[in-house]
Amino acid sequence: MDFNLSPAHMQDLEHYKRFAKDEIAPRFCQMEIEGATPPELLEKMAQAQLLGIPMPKEYGGLGKDFISATLCMEELSKASPATAGIINVSTELVADNILRHGTEEQKNKYLPDLCSGKVIGAFALTEPGAGSDASGVRTAAEDKGDHWLLNGTKCFITNAEIAGTFLIAAMTDIGDGKKKISMFIVEKTFPGFRIGKHENKMGIRSSSTCELILEDCVVPKENLLGQKGKGLGIALGCLDSGRVMIAAQGLGIAQACWDDTVAYLKEHAEETGFVINTQRVQFRLAELQTKIDAARLLIYRAAAAWSEGKKYGKEAAMAKYYASDVANEAARLCLELTGLDGCSCGTRLEEYYRDAKITEIYEGTNEIQLMVIAGQLDIKA
Amino acid sequence: MKTFVLTEDQSMLRELAQNLAEAEIKPRSEHVDQGCVVPAEGMSVLAEAGLLSCVLPEDQGGAGLDCWSQCCVIEETAKQCASTAWAVSENAVVAECVCRYGSETSKSQVLPSLVEGVFAAVADGAGLTCEKAGDGYVLSGRLRHVLLAEAAKWLVVSAQEGEERLWFLLENGQDGLKVEKQAELLGLKGCPAGTLCLENCRAASDALLGGGVEKTLRTLRALYGAAIAAGISQGALAEAIPYANQRIQFGKPVSHFENNQQLLSDLLAKAEAARALTWNAAAVKDSGEDGEVVAEMAKVFAADVAPYLTRKCVQVMGGYGYSREYPVERKMRDAKMIELLGGTAEDLKAEVAKALVMQ
Ligand SMILES: Cc1cc2nc3c(=O)[nH]c(=O)nc-3n(C[C@H](O)[C@H](O)[C@H](O)COP(=O)(O)OP(=O)(O)OC[C@H]3O[C@@H](n4cnc5c(N)ncnc54)[C@H](O)[C@@H]3O)c2cc1C
Numbered sequence: 001m002d003f004n005l006s007p008a009h010m011q012d013l014e015h016y017k018r019f020a021k022d023e024i025a026p027r028f029c030q031m032e033i034e035g036a037t038p039p040e041l042l043e044k045m046a047q048a049q050l051l052g053i054p055m056p057k058e059y060g061g062l063g064k065d066f067i068s069a070t071l072c073m074e075e076l077s078k079a080s081p082a083t084a085g086i087i088n089v090s091t092e093l094v095a096d097n098i099l100r101h102g103t104e105e106q107k108n109k110y111l112p113d114l115c116s117g118k119v120i121g122a123f124a125l126t127e128p129g130a131g132s133d134a135s136g137v138r139t140a141a142e143d144k145g146d147h148w149l150l151n152g153t154k155c156f157i158t159n160a161e162i163a164g165t166f167l168i169a170a171m172t173d174i175g176d177g178k179k180k181i182s183m184f185i186v187e188k189t190f191p192g193f194r195i196g197k198h199e200n201k202m203g204i205r206s207s208s209t210c211e212l213i214l215e216d217c218v219v220p221k222e223n224l225l226g227q228k229g230k231g232l233g234i235a236l237g238c239l240d241s242g243r244v245m246i247a248a249q250g251l252g253i254a255q256a257c258w259d260d261t262v263a264y265l266k267e268h269a270e271e272t273g274f275v276i277n278t279q280r281v282q283f284r285l286a287e288l289q290t291k292i293d294a295a296r297l298l299i300y301r302a303a304a305a306w307s308e309g310k311k312y313g314k315e316a317a318m319a320k321y322y323a324s325d326v327a328n329e330a331a332r333l334c335l336e337l338t339g340l341d342g343c344s345c346g347t348r349l350e351e352y353y354r355d356a357k358i359t360e361i362y363e364g365t366n367e368i369q370l371m372v373i374a375g376q377l378d379i380k381a
Numbered sequence: 382m383k384t385f386v387l388t389e390d391q392s393m394l395r396e397l398a399q400n401l402a403e404a405e406i407k408p409r410s411e412h413v414d415q416g417c418v419v420p421a422e423g424m425s426v427l428a429e430a431g432l433l434s435c436v437l438p439e440d441q442g443g444a445g446l447d448c449w450s451q452c453c454v455i456e457e458t459a460k461q462c463a464s465t466a467w468a469v470s471e472n473a474v475v476a477e478c479v480c481r482y483g484s485e486t487s488k489s490q491v492l493p494s495l496v497e498g499v500f501a502a503v504a505d506g507a508g509l510t511c512e513k514a515g516d517g518y519v520l521s522g523r524l525r526h527v528l529l530a531e532a533a534k535w536l537v538v539s540a541q542e543g544e545e546r547l548w549f550l551l552e553n554g555q556d557g558l559k560v561e562k563q564a565e566l567l568g569l570k571g572c573p574a575g576t577l578c579l580e581n582c583r584a585a586s587d588a589l590l591g592g593g594v595e596k597t598l599r600t601l602r603a604l605y606g607a608a609i610a611a612g613i614s615q616g617a618l619a620e621a622i623p624y625a626n627q628r629i630q631f632g633k634p635v636s637h638f639e640n641n642q643q644l645l646s647d648l649l650a651k652a653e654a655a656r657a658l659t660w661n662a663a664a665v666k667d668s669g670e671d672g673e674v675v676a677e678m679a680k681v682f683a684a685d686v687a688p689y690l691t692r693k694c695v696q697v698m699g700g701y702g703y704s705r706e707y708p709v710e711r712k713m714r715d716a717k718m719i720e721l722l723g724g725t726a727e728d729l730k731a732e733v734a735k736a737l738v739m740q
Binding site: 126133155200280343346350357362365366370 | 567631692713714718
């Protein structure tokens with residue numbers, strides 16, 4: 001058992017840290033106020049090949065393992081959780097799904113652009129009536145012989161405004177009058193596809209979250225992803241890897257809260273009456289760092305299992321459940337320790353408090369994580 | 382749910398506050414938050430109904446009500462809009478401090494306007510100094526993070542004279558007093574913060590608030606802070622519970638999932654406990670005791686519950702809770718601010734420990 005990162009991982013980590021520090025961190029608060037990710041930043045991320053980290057080189061990815069991908073997620077989340085979220089959706093939920101379930105033609109057509117960041121991906125499962133319960137999907141895909149016709153509304157779709165390639169879950173007939181979910185690759189230029197309402201959110205405001213509206217949207221026959229009727233498995237399968245990433249997003253938020261708070265308390269030591277030297281502050285920071293480390297180990301365990309090709313659904317759910325909880329606890333505690341200075345808009349801590357909350361909600365709420373974990377433990381009579 | 386302890390008068394007053402808050406304050410609350418607008422209209426509505434600084438005796442323009450009634454007004458307001466509740470609370474704190482510790486001149490100047498709904502603010506942080514000059518004082522220094530600093534007509538500030546801490550009543554706009562705008566804060570956005578800048582600011586001797594004011598001020602702010610926190614918690618549950626009953630997933634309302642039932646029951650108990658402690662502290666104060674320690678304990682508890690409870694209420698509402706279309710995300714931000722204002726948990730706990738732990 002080795003709890004240390006390999007030299008290669010350390011090198012990757014340095015690279016991600018530098019990018020986050022130089023390119024993202026200086027823009028973080030301003031982007032959140034403006035509510036958009038500047039196109040030049042997306043371009044820089046593309047140039048740095050951050051959108052295809054764990055994708056194979058033959059499709060334009062960097063061919064790294066998933067531990068490297070979680071390191072990137074943590075570092076980028078420290079600099080801007082919203083920006084890190086953009087990468088997660090495009091890489092883990094879209095590119096990785098196409099890699100695992102796509103035909104050779106689909107892979108050749110979509111992966112190089114996704115991996116290079118030329119095109120951003122978005123993943124659309126949620127609907128007004130289908131949140132935790134994906135079987136509530138009502139968007140329908142009708143087989144029209146030489147094409148599919150999609151009708152329905154998706155909501156809360158991350159990256160909607162900046163994405164070019166969408167994975168969309170829709171109900172299809174599987175015979176005998178039965179319907180099951182299938183996944184489709186939809187380009188934003190397809191007729192009948194448009195972006196609806198833009199969500200006004202508590203946090204991660206620089207990443208766009210919108211409705212998608214499909215009105216007789218024409219999708220070529222060959223754009224069905226995987227087998228007909230197997231969409232739910234595809235969607236839930238990719239959420240495993242996505243969850244490790246959300247856990248890493250929570251970890252980044254938590255560690256950044258801790259780091260910023262300690263820096264603040266040291267800098268303002270005199271002004272705050274040297275509270276940083278008091279037991280009540282030291283114990284709380286010690287306790288928080290312990291929990292952050294525990295979250296990190298859960299994440300590395302899940303990422304390692306994933307890299308080794310083992311099953312890791314339970315480990316992913318545990319990592320997400322715990323790390324997102326720690327992120328929220330960290331954000332709350334750190335505002336207590338930094339007071340109204342920390343609560344001022346334009347400081348990172350104020351942002352983190354609002355951003356941390358999303359990690360408990362998306363890619364399966366924490367209650368859904370508990371269902372996943374319980375389902376894989378032998379706890380039924 | 383039946384609450385057993387209120388007198389008939391208190392119940393009537395509470396109902397009046399509840400109705401007004403629902404009808405007049407709730408519809409404005411989103412605008413107050415998202416536009417960072419001071420809640421002047423909400424204050425006028427409450428003033429017209431005689432609910433502002435209703436603790437003042439009748440001969441000072443108040444309604445001569447007890448502190449408990451004032452708590453109910455603040456709590457009901459906070460259920461709908463914490464920014465408005467903060468303004469109501471500061472108004473009541475300043476009114477009582479001036480009424481009990483102010484000069485006759487101060488009382489006649491300040492109290493009628495407070496009852497009519499002008500804003501007031503307390504600036505109790507450290508950073509100001511004063512020295513005797515003629516028959517008055519001269520104050521200097523800067524104090525950041527004073528909520529409502531710009532909107533307030535009256536400011537109660539503390540300044541250090543050597544070892545001694547003195548309290549003054551100042552009027553916004555008086556010579557030597559300026560307010561600098563400050564960055565927006567996480568919550569209570571209807572009470573924008575400012576920096577008080579005092580430069581040779583003269584305070585006449587009758588602007589001085591008498592000995593004992595500090596204790597009263599601290600007690601009242603803890604008590605009303607607890608009432609705001611208890612109100613935010615109840616307001617969040619009043620959103621989350623009906624939502625959970627109408628939101629269908631897996632073929633049933635999400636309120637039918639056992640985990641949500643257990644969670645919401647627990648949150649209801651915590652909100653109830655927060656209110657009970659607050660009311661208890663108010664009752665102690667109304668009985669004539671200073672009630673400082675019980676008020677501090679109420680604030681510690683209620684302000685600890687509110688951020689936790691609002692976070693869970695957002696969770697019960699899933700993605701919708703995270704959206705600004707519903708008010709629970711605002712309540713989660715406001716709750717965090719209340720935890721920090723009017724005495725932080727840590728400072729209050731240290732006070733309680735001084736009184737009850739250390740022997
Ligand atoms: C900012 C943001 C970005 C998002 N991005 C995307 C995206 O890119 N693509 C996408 O498809 N979706 C996206 N979502 C949607 C997100 O995945 C859903 O919000 C989430 O799955 C929860 O669904 P819901 O909001 O409908 O909550 P609900 O399912 O209505 O749940 C409400 C509450 O009930 C609980 N609950 C539900 N069922 C059970 C049960 N059986 N047992 C116990 N408790 C239960 C939940 O845990 C929750 O606390 C995004 C959401 C947000 C807010």
